[in-house]
Amino acid sequence: MPHMASIHVVNVSKRFGEALAPSLREQQRQARMIGRPPRERTAEDAPPEGSVLALDRVSLDVRDGESMVILGPSGCGKSTLLRVIAGLESYDGEVFYGDQNMRDVPPKDRGIGIVFQNYALYPQFESKGNLAFFFRMHKREAEIDERVRQTSQIMGLGFEALLGRMPNTLSGGQKQRVAIARAICRNPRLLLFDEPLSNLDAQLRSSTRIEIRRLINRFAITTLYVTHDQTEATIMGDRLAIMDRGRVLQVGTYRDVYARPANAFVAGFLGVPPMNLFDGLVEAGQVSALQARLTPPPRVLDFVVRGQRIIAGIRPEDIVIETDDAPDAGDSPNALRVAFEFVERLPSDRAQLLHATVGGTRLIARAPIERDIPLHKPVRLILPPDRLHFFHAQTGMRI
Numbered sequence: 001m002p003h004m005a006s007i008h009v010v011n012v013s014k015r016f017g018e019a020l021a022p023s024l025r026e027q028q029r030q031a032r033m034i035g036r037p038p039r040e041r042t043a044e045d046a047p048p049e050g051s052v053l054a055l056d057r058v059s060l061d062v063r064d065g066e067s068m069v070i071l072g073p074s075g076c077g078k079s080t081l082l083r084v085i086a087g088l089e090s091y092d093g094e095v096f097y098g099d100q101n102m103r104d105v106p107p108k109d110r111g112i113g114i115v116f117q118n119y120a121l122y123p124q125f126e127s128k129g130n131l132a133f134f135f136r137m138h139k140r141e142a143e144i145d146e147r148v149r150q151t152s153q154i155m156g157l158g159f160e161a162l163l164g165r166m167p168n169t170l171s172g173g174q175k176q177r178v179a180i181a182r183a184i185c186r187n188p189r190l191l192l193f194d195e196p197l198s199n200l201d202a203q204l205r206s207s208t209r210i211e212i213r214r215l216i217n218r219f220a221i222t223t224l225y226v227t228h229d230q231t232e233a234t235i236m237g238d239r240l241a242i243m244d245r246g247r248v249l250q251v252g253t254y255r256d257v258y259a260r261p262a263n264a265f266v267a268g269f270l271g272v273p274p275m276n277l278f279d280g281l282v283e284a285g286q287v288s289a290l291q292a293r294l295t296p297p298p299r300v301l302d303f304v305v306r307g308q309r310i311i312a313g314i315r316p317e318d319i320v321i322e323t324d325d326a327p328d329a330g331d332s333p334n335a336l337r338v339a340f341e342f343v344e345r346l347p348s349d350r351a352q353l354l355h356a357t358v359g360g361t362r363l364i365a366r367a368p369i370e371r372d373i374p375l376h377k378p379v380r381l382i383l384p385p386d387r388l389h390f391f392h393a394q395t396g397m398r399i
């Protein structure tokens with residue numbers, strides 16, 4: 001049984017491309033010309049041009065045995081965070097496994113198993129050699145046969161047949177199984193996955209993610225799983241950390257984050273499709289938005305002033321579509337009339353997505369697939385007050 005570990009990332013920043021800013025380079029050149037010692041770059045200097053702040057004061061706690069998904073758009077710093085935790089990148093701040101600061105512990109001594117998107121198998125070894133490599137490196141050859149046998153058993157049907165094969169003779173899915181086996185073979189206390197399924201076709205992706213989830217459950221190994229696939233995120237993550245532009249914006253279960261996004265970015269990211277967001281203006285006791293008058297809960301009105309611009313949001317499934325011949329009610333609060341432009345059917349969800357444009361803003365409503373909803377003809381939409389979300393226009397923070 002592997003020993004488990006919690007992970008604590010404390011105020012970690014990472015900047016790539018730490019070249020000197022041109023102004024400082026010029027100062028240093030001048031200093032040398034007049035024979036003075038050149039000034040070093042300090043934290044006060046502007047960050048060098050062209051450099052990227054991949055992680056911006058990130059803090060994150062992963063509990064013993066927990067599976068945490070890191071979710072966010074391309075380039076937001078997910079892989080960098082994983083690599084920092086693995087010890088593969090330098091960083092400012094601290095990383096702890098349990099109460100041990102990992103600053104000076106090399107990756108190979110951290111008890112981690114990593115699975116990358118591109119598999120990263122050693123091409124010169126057959127599958128068994130890939131599994132055995134770690135034990136050879138640590139002079140633990142005696143354990144190889146037993147560990148490979150146990151791992152094959154865990155990996156299940158057909159895995160043993162792959163052991164003698166060279167990586168270049170394996171399919172993508174087979175390579176990924178070997179890569180996963182290699183990661184668990186060493187009894188890691190921490191498993192790190194970086195988009196491990198993105199090179200597999202849809203069917204293999206859905207079967208492999210179940211297989212990985214089974215493994216995680218079976219051993220309760222602390223796991224960090226990077227993905228930008230939300231279905232994968234719900235399966236793999238006990239909790240999610242949502243990242244954007246080098247920052248962790250919110251941590252919680254999918255259900256909690258979905259129900260109460262902490263800011264407009266998370267609201268507009270989580271969900272397929274995500275929340276509808278639109279500009280609003282605070283007026284006496286209400287918010288005008290989408291050519292409608294919305295009545296927010298009093299709690300929200302306490303935190304805004306008249307004339308303030310805010311962002312309002314509602315999830316597609318929370319919009320009520322009324323197709324009966326209702327009295328013209330474009331004017332009653334929380335209602336508006338729209339004509340849907342087209343429909344997107346999702347048979348496996350038994351749902352349809354209806355698309356409209358209201359005063360230049362796109363709006364998507366979701367309804368059961370059986371419902372007959374006309375296109376190009378005004379229908380009435382109700383935005384129930386208790387289903388509305390409001391965010392500050394400037395900061396994006398939830399009100």
Ligand SMILES: Nc1ncnc2c1ncn2[C@@H]1O[C@H](COP(=O)(O)OP(=O)(O)OP(=O)(O)O)[C@@H](O)[C@H]1O
Pocket residue numbers: 016017052053054072073074075076077078079080081228
């Ligand atoms: N070795 C590097 N040198 C310079 N910049 C880098 C390096 N690695 C990453 N970056 C930059 O840091 C930022 C974060 O990159 P990272 O790979 O962590 O993003 P990501 O969230 O994993 O994206 P993706 O979903 O596309 O894999 C990006 O702007 C990227 O261009």
Ligand SMILES: [Mg+2]
Pocket residue numbers: 078079080
């Ligand atoms: Mg990445």
